[in-house]
Amino acid sequence: MARHGLLIDYEYCTGCHTCEVACKQEHNYPVGKWGIKVNEIVLETFDKITIDYIPFPTDLCNLCVQRTKEGIPPACVKHCQAGCMMYGPVKELVKTMEKKPKTVLFAPR
Amino acid sequence: MNKDQEGEKIVRTTVWSPGAGCHGGCGVKLHVKNGRLVKVEGDENHPWNQGRLCPRVLALTQYVYHPDRLLYPMKRAGERGEGKWTRISWDEAFDTIEKKLKEIRDQFGAESVLFCQGTGRDIGGPISFLAYAYGSPNWVQLGLAGQSCYTPRLAAMFATQGDYAVLDAGQFYEKRYDAPEWTPPKCIIVWANNPVPTCPDAFHGHWVVECMKRGAKVITVDTRTTWMASRSEIHLQIRPGTDGALALAMAHVIINEKLYDKEFVENWTFGFDELKERVQEYTPERVSAITWAPKEKIINAARLYAKSKPASIHWGLPVDQCPEGTTVAQAIAHLWCLTGNLDIPGGEVIARPAFGVTTYPFSSHELTALYGEEFVKKLTGKRIGAKVYPMVANFRGWAQPDMAVDQILTGDPYPIKAAWIQTTNILGGQAADTRKHYEALKKLDFNVVVDTFHNPTSMAVADIVLPAATFPEKESFRSWWAPLSVVVPAIKVGECKSDWEINLELARRFNPGAIRYKSVKELINDRLKPAGVTFDELAAEGSWMMPPEGHSSKPYRRYEKGLLRADGKPGFNTPTGKVEFWSKKYEEWDLDPLPYYDEPPESEVRTPELLKEYPLVMATGRRSSVYFHSEHRMIPWMREIDPDPIVEINTKTAADLGIGDGEWVYVENRRGRIKRKAKVTPTIHPKVVMVPHGWWYPETDGREPNLFGIWDINCNQLIPTGTQSRSGFGGGAYKTTLCRVRKLEKER
Ligand code: SF4
Ligand code: SF4
Numbered sequence: 001m002a003r004h005g006l007l008i009d010y011e012y013c014t015g016c017h018t019c020e021v022a023c024k025q026e027h028n029y030p031v032g033k034w035g036i037k038v039n040e041i042v043l044e045t046f047d048k049i050t051i052d053y054i055p056f057p058t059d060l061c062n063l064c065v066q067r068t069k070e071g072i073p074p075a076c077v078k079h080c081q082a083g084c085m086m087y088g089p090v091k092e093l094v095k096t097m098e099k100k101p102k103t104v105l106f107a108p109r
Numbered sequence: 110m111n112k113d114q115e116g117e118k119i120v121r122t123t124v125w126s127p128g129a130g131c132h133g134g135c136g137v138k139l140h141v142k143n144g145r146l147v148k149v150e151g152d153e154n155h156p157w158n159q160g161r162l163c164p165r166v167l168a169l170t171q172y173v174y175h176p177d178r179l180l181y182p183m184k185r186a187g188e189r190g191e192g193k194w195t196r197i198s199w200d201e202a203f204d205t206i207e208k209k210l211k212e213i214r215d216q217f218g219a220e221s222v223l224f225c226q227g228t229g230r231d232i233g234g235p236i237s238f239l240a241y242a243y244g245s246p247n248w249v250q251l252g253l254a255g256q257s258c259y260t261p262r263l264a265a266m267f268a269t270q271g272d273y274a275v276l277d278a279g280q281f282y283e284k285r286y287d288a289p290e291w292t293p294p295k296c297i298i299v300w301a302n303n304p305v306p307t308c309p310d311a312f313h314g315h316w317v318v319e320c321m322k323r324g325a326k327v328i329t330v331d332t333r334t335t336w337m338a339s340r341s342e343i344h345l346q347i348r349p350g351t352d353g354a355l356a357l358a359m360a361h362v363i364i365n366e367k368l369y370d371k372e373f374v375e376n377w378t379f380g381f382d383e384l385k386e387r388v389q390e391y392t393p394e395r396v397s398a399i400t401w402a403p404k405e406k407i408i409n410a411a412r413l414y415a416k417s418k419p420a421s422i423h424w425g426l427p428v429d430q431c432p433e434g435t436t437v438a439q440a441i442a443h444l445w446c447l448t449g450n451l452d453i454p455g456g457e458v459i460a461r462p463a464f465g466v467t468t469y470p471f472s473s474h475e476l477t478a479l480y481g482e483e484f485v486k487k488l489t490g491k492r493i494g495a496k497v498y499p500m501v502a503n504f505r506g507w508a509q510p511d512m513a514v515d516q517i518l519t520g521d522p523y524p525i526k527a528a529w530i531q532t533t534n535i536l537g538g539q540a541a542d543t544r545k546h547y548e549a550l551k552k553l554d555f556n557v558v559v560d561t562f563h564n565p566t567s568m569a570v571a572d573i574v575l576p577a578a579t580f581p582e583k584e585s586f587r588s589w590w591a592p593l594s595v596v597v598p599a600i601k602v603g604e605c606k607s608d609w610e611i612n613l614e615l616a617r618r619f620n621p622g623a624i625r626y627k628s629v630k631e632l633i634n635d636r637l638k639p640a641g642v643t644f645d646e647l648a649a650e651g652s653w654m655m656p657p658e659g660h661s662s663k664p665y666r667r668y669e670k671g672l673l674r675a676d677g678k679p680g681f682n683t684p685t686g687k688v689e690f691w692s693k694k695y696e697e698w699d700l701d702p703l704p705y706y707d708e709p710p711e712s713e714v715r716t717p718e719l720l721k722e723y724p725l726v727m728a729t730g731r732r733s734s735v736y737f738h739s740e741h742r743m744i745p746w747m748r749e750i751d752p753d754p755i756v757e758i759n760t761k762t763a764a765d766l767g768i769g770d771g772e773w774v775y776v777e778n779r780r781g782r783i784k785r786k787a788k789v790t791p792t793i794h795p796k797v798v799m800v801p802h803g804w805w806y807p808e809t810d811g812r813e814p815n816l817f818g819i820w821d822i823n824c825n826q827l828i829p830t831g832t833q834s835r836s837g838f839g840g841g842a843y844k845t846t847l848c849r850v851r852k853l854e855k856e857r
Contacts, residue, residue, distance in 0.1 A: 012318055014305040014336055017734045017750050021164040024746050025148060031745045044791050051339040079151055079162045081315040
């Protein structure tokens with residue numbers, strides 16, 4: 001199967017933590033185990049303070065095969081409150097990336 | 110996902126209160142296996158959240174099946190605060206409560222019992238229903254100084270516009286952002302709110318993000334640099350509590366530069382000339398000095414907002430907690446009327462309960478419709494605060510909280526004997542001057558607490574504890590704007606009962622003649638009548654329904670169509686039929702009919718001497734994505750994300766004080782001292798610290814004197830009562846109290 005991945009539009013990622021908990025519920029991960037972890041980047045190096053969030057899929061991320069094989073989006077993608085995550089073949093996601101700045105593509109496996 | 114295998118069923122329902130905690134509205138699919146909730150998924154067919162969910166609902170299984178949940182009724186076995194409880198049956202619980210409260214009613218009158226709730230959720234319906242069945246006018250958010258949560262804004266909108274309005278994110282349409290009737294706002298002022306972590310007042314925070322994706326430019330008014338502020342064209346980082354001055358300066362620019370909507374102002378408003386005169390004293394120069402916001406930014410913000418059409422304001426609770434909250438709300442609401450943004454697509458849409466169904470009274474008018482004029486009048490005569498504050502007498506039906514706690518202590522003008530405390534952790538949550546509320550509640554003869562977990566309040570003061578059901582366990586309904594929805598039960602946990610169930614049973618015992626409903630469903634079906642639908646029908650439809658075109662609860666431009674007034678004439682539901690910049694209602698209620706600015710009770714301007722000793726403004730109450738007020742600290746997946754009671758302190762301020770990130774500090778003023786963990790960050794204003802509220806440690810000893818650690822960490826101990834606005838509503842000093850911060854040598 002073609003490599004799949006997660007595309008994050010971090011212009012709109014609000015750092016709401018939904019992806020983290022959606023993943024925990026889906027995989028029943030206990031405290032301390034994360035399939036995805038949200039990182040906060042606060043910088044004062046510009047003329048204003050910038051705040052960005054980037055969720056990072058860990059080695060535990062299986063891209064929710066148990067869902068996607070049934071045609072259901074990964075738990076994080078489906079529940080993301082900002083609707084800023086996409087799942088699909090890397091080849092397709094790259095096309096979106098060409099058009100949309102402030103995006104990051106993860107191919108965890 | 111195995112949908113129908115192994116006896117797994119999926120129940121579509123609406124989220125509201127216990128479990129998520131919040132103001133609700135989301136559609137969810139509860140996966141239930143062998144009678145047990147195993148998973149929660151967002152309902153992609155629900156217009157509110159379109160499949161998305163917040164962390165709290167995604168952790169619902171940890172809440173519902175938490176080992177510490179209250180599962181059966183209990184009575185106190187030892188002294189109050191000893192933490193000794195005996196399990197009792199529901200019959201015994203109901204019999205005891207009936208007997209005790211009837212005795213009190215016979216001896217002291219029904220008004221001597223307070224019916225206390227927390228923030229306005231599903232509870233408003235059942236608790237007001239119970240209070241009125243019992244005969245008490247004293248329905249109150251006890252502890253919430255100035256009733257400073259939405260009520261002031263509601264009152265201001267009701268008085269000046271005759272209706273309530275909210276940012277229009279297409280929420281009245283099934284198709285939402287794709288609805289042809291809707292257009293996105295071109296500009297949004299996010300005023301004193303952080304829409305990311307929570308969903309205030311029947312508004313899903315991330316709707317703002319959807320508008321941003323569709324081109325909305327954002328102006329943020331916030332003392333913190335939030336994510337939203339970092340994505341804004343203009344960030345007005347103002348001094349807490351000065352929002353009223355800012356609004357008046359913006360009105361100054363909009364009026365003097367003739368940026369207002371002449372057609373709308375001419376045809377649909379009253380008192381423009383008086384407002385014009387009033388705002389002259391609020392020049393951007395002067396207001397810049399008051400608010401700390403640069404003059405140019407104030408002017409630019411006013412221009413950007415006024416020149417964008419449609420434009421909208423999304424405001425938050427800090428508006429209510431400004432000094433003179435009701436007049437601050439009035440000033441901000443005038444901005445969307447000056448610019449003609451009221452009830453147009455992408456503006457401020459008039460929000461009415463879907464189909465006119467009433468879950469709980471938002472105004473005296475609805476109160477009267479539910480309970481009859483005579484009865485309401487009689488009750489109002491005795492309501493705490495109604496004699497002093499005409500707005501308290503004439504808007505909604507709340508007793509005045511600051512006066513209520515004083516009355517418990519003084520017995521003047523009549524004694525208070527008992528408290529029915531439902532869905533509110535007063536001592537770990539909203540109560541300003543925590544110690545005063547602790548002493549007051551201890552003084553009462555009889556206290557009942559209805560909740561999902563033991564908390565500092567139940568431990569300290571309860572005589573009887575009743576276990577409340579979470580939303581997946583209960584039948585309820587919701588018409589907080591749109592859609593009309595029902596909460597559908599899917600599981601049963603312990604002996605928990607819903608607030609409606611508990612209160613209906615007791616209401617029948619207190620007032621057997623008047624209460625005719627035999628079941629909660631019967632009550633709900635009765636209330637749903639204006640929509641011509643039953644609970645079961647709505648449940649079968651996926652739990653929700655939007656009002657149709659032409660109904661007065663459906664937008665837009667209803668003032669042109671004669672859909673807002675009882676007489677069917679075009680115009681607004683106000684005394685003049687127009688939006689009143691100069692408010693006849695405020696005049697009738699002995700208030701200044703025009704908006705003005707007043708300083709916080711403690712501030713660099715009002716109390717410069719105090720500032721020398723306590724140089725920082727303590728703003729409390731920033732929201733967390735994983736908590737709802739004082740809830741969820743015991744939920745593992747939530748606590749992991751936001752583990753400690755912090756204080757946000759600016760990088761430079763911290764350096765001056767020798768405080769490093771992660772170090773424990775004291776936050777203190779003349780009222781007391783709490784411990785917090787410093788979060789050193791450039792995102793908070795150097796002269797302000799942010800102290801999140803609602804903190805207690807459920808993992809520590811709940812008995813006296815520890816009470817889950819509240820005396821160590823609850824910031825509301827530092828906040829006074831008695832700072833309410835001249836109207837009686839608004840002005841709780843939760844964001845404006847002065848403090849100092851110093852390093853704690855030893856760790857907690
Ligand atoms: S794709 Fe699935 S496994 Fe990966 S982070 Fe998202 S929810 Fe977790
Ligand atoms: S759910 Fe979406 S918006 Fe929220 S933190 Fe994760 S990626 Fe960001």
